[in-house]
Amino acid sequence: MSTSASSPASSAVSASSASSAGRARGADSPVFSVDGLWKVFGPRPERVPADPELTALTPAELRSRTGCTAAVRDVGFDVRKGEVFVVMGLSGSGKSTLVRCLTRLIEPTAGTIAIDGEDVRAMDRARLRELRRHRAAMVFQHFGLLPHRSVLDNVAYGLEIQGVGKAERRERAAGVVAKVGLEGMEHRRPGQLSGGQQQRVGLARALAVDPEVLLFDEPFSALDPLIRRDMQEEVVRLHHDEGRTMVFITHDLNEALRLGDRIALMRDGRIVQLGTPEEIVGSPADDYVREFVRDVPREQVMTVRTAMRAASADEAARGPAVAPETTVSQAIEAVARSGAPARVMEKGRCLGVVDSAALLGVVAGTGSAARGEEVA
Ligand SMILES: Nc1ncnc2c1ncn2[C@@H]1O[C@H](COP(=O)(O)OP(=O)(O)OP(=O)(O)O)[C@@H](O)[C@H]1O
Numbered sequence: 001m002s003t004s005a006s007s008p009a010s011s012a013v014s015a016s017s018a019s020s021a022g023r024a025r026g027a028d029s030p031v032f033s034v035d036g037l038w039k040v041f042g043p044r045p046e047r048v049p050a051d052p053e054l055t056a057l058t059p060a061e062l063r064s065r066t067g068c069t070a071a072v073r074d075v076g077f078d079v080r081k082g083e084v085f086v087v088m089g090l091s092g093s094g095k096s097t098l099v100r101c102l103t104r105l106i107e108p109t110a111g112t113i114a115i116d117g118e119d120v121r122a123m124d125r126a127r128l129r130e131l132r133r134h135r136a137a138m139v140f141q142h143f144g145l146l147p148h149r150s151v152l153d154n155v156a157y158g159l160e161i162q163g164v165g166k167a168e169r170r171e172r173a174a175g176v177v178a179k180v181g182l183e184g185m186e187h188r189r190p191g192q193l194s195g196g197q198q199q200r201v202g203l204a205r206a207l208a209v210d211p212e213v214l215l216f217d218e219p220f221s222a223l224d225p226l227i228r229r230d231m232q233e234e235v236v237r238l239h240h241d242e243g244r245t246m247v248f249i250t251h252d253l254n255e256a257l258r259l260g261d262r263i264a265l266m267r268d269g270r271i272v273q274l275g276t277p278e279e280i281v282g283s284p285a286d287d288y289v290r291e292f293v294r295d296v297p298r299e300q301v302m303t304v305r306t307a308m309r310a311a312s313a314d315e316a317a318r319g320p321a322v323a324p325e326t327t328v329s330q331a332i333e334a335v336a337r338s339g340a341p342a343r344v345m346e347k348g349r350c351l352g353v354v355d356s357a358a359l360l361g362v363v364a365g366t367g368s369a370a371r372g373e374e375v376a
Contacts, residue, residue: 030078030114031213031245032102037075037111039097039269042068049074049110059268071097073269075111079213080262082243084235088256089266095249098266099215102247103132116212133162137211139202139219145190152177152186154201158209169208176204180234196227203234213245221252232258253292257281257301265289277301299329299363307331307362308344308352316350319343324351328362335359 038049048054048068055074062068071094079085087095100106102113104120113120115135123131132138137158145154152173159169177186180200190198199219206214216235220228232255239246250256256263257277264274273285281301284290305324319340322331326344331354334342341355 029081029116031081031116032079032247033112033114033117034078034102035076035112037072037098037101037113038070038109039072039094039101039106040068040070040109042066044068045109070269072101072108075269075271077264077271077274079245079247081245083261084239084246084248084259086248086250086256086260086263087266088250088253088260088263090251093266094269095251095266096217097269099217099247099249102215103136103138104128105132105138133158134209135211136213136215137206137209138215138217139206140217145198145201145205147190150187150189151182151193151201154190155204155208158205162209173204173208176208179207179238180204194227195223196231199223199231200234203231207238211244213247216246216248218249218251220255221250228255235259253296257296265292278303278306282306297329298365299332299359300327302328302362304328304331304342304344304354305351307358308354309358311341311343311350311353315341315353316343319353321345322354328354328359332356332359332363 036049040046040048042063043066045068048062048066048070054062054066057065059070062070073094075098077085087099089095097106101108102115102120104113104123108121115131120128120131146157149157152170155177156169156173159172164172174186177183180203182197182200182204185193185197190201193201202219220231223231235246235248236259238244246259248256248259250259260277262274262276263280264271265280266272267288273280273289275283278301280289281293281296281298284293303324304322304326307328320334320338320342322334322342322344324344324346326334331342335354335356341353343353344351
């Protein structure tokens with residue numbers, strides 16, 4: 001049995017701007033399905049997950065008793081079709097190991113992994129190659145570009161490996177180059193590009209093979225903040241346009257909140273909380289998560305769906321209308337402008353109202369909204 005943390009309120013709305021595309025396309029069938037996953041480094045690793053005495057040890061005790069490091073400890077989750085699934089945690093928490101296990105770039109020690117219902121651990125080498133080339137493409141922090149090839153040929157490289165003919169792969173590559181904003185640079189070499197532009201080439205190369213899911217391993221952490229922001233917006237835009245499933249590793253909370261439909265927060269190889277940005281910020285599962293999200297501007301993450309209360313008949317009939325996904329910060333503007341509580345409207349129905357007291361309660365971190373309790 002997996003002990004992964006799954007939030008009870010997982011149907012709550014994400015504050016992420018990427019979430020609507022995700023949900024619109026998001027039939028609930030998972031792309032990846034992971035259960036009871038372990039990755040243990042060290043001597044005779046398979047004994048660790050199988051021995052309750054060893055699994056009960058702290059990471060330091062386990063290391064001194066066995067010489068082993070459990071980089072991933074009994075983790076389970078689904079990645080749903082069309083969502084941006086963020087794996088977040090401090091350095092050494094197990095993010096890279098976990099995501100590399102999904103396509104067996106690292107061999108798991110125990111547990112199950114399925115992609116579209118197919119058992120990844122049972123795949124032979126040919127099937128695995130196919131998985132990595134066609135179905136789950138990885139974008140790394142170090143772009144791994146070929147220095148003597150042009151931008152266009154770097155982007156076409158994955159298609160070349162797939163055996164696509166030259167004319168077709170150049171045409172497809174040119175389309176993707178334009179999509180990531182590199183038009184006009186097709187014939188440059190990677191050395192003639194900035195770091196941000198090189199990362200765009202890496203992204204384009206992964207996109208060119210049209211994979212079902214894109215796996216990002218801290219792709220933007222080497223970029224300066226402005227370019228990083230640019231690239232994050234690029235990812236959100238791509239996600240909106242294409243609804244492609246993405247798994248995104250980061251140690252940056254703001255990046256996680258900006259991009260994630262759902263976030264798995266890792267600590268010492270375990271998922272300590274899995275939920276929407278709003279759930280993680282509004283209802284931290286424990287003190288560790290609470291400390292992690294302490295400085296997040298709550299009003300930019302929490303939505304009026306969480307902050308609202310039931311409306312009286314009079315309130316339901318007037319006042320500015322806002323959608324349930326509206327952030328508290330946006331609603332403050334609407335309420336300040338009209339001077340009346342805002343009605344939270346969905347398909348012509350008034351779900352509730354938010355007044356200035358409730359909105360301020362979220363900002364101040366007090367009241368039911370601040371605790372992430374939804375109105376029935
Ligand atoms: N090949 C290996 N052999 C032994 N231990 C390893 C190996 N790879 C990773 N580890 C250990 O596993 C743990 C998780 O590492 P991992 O790289 O997955 O963390 P991470 O969260 O991705 O960190 P970072 O953000 O620094 O990349 C760490 O304690 C690391 O030292």
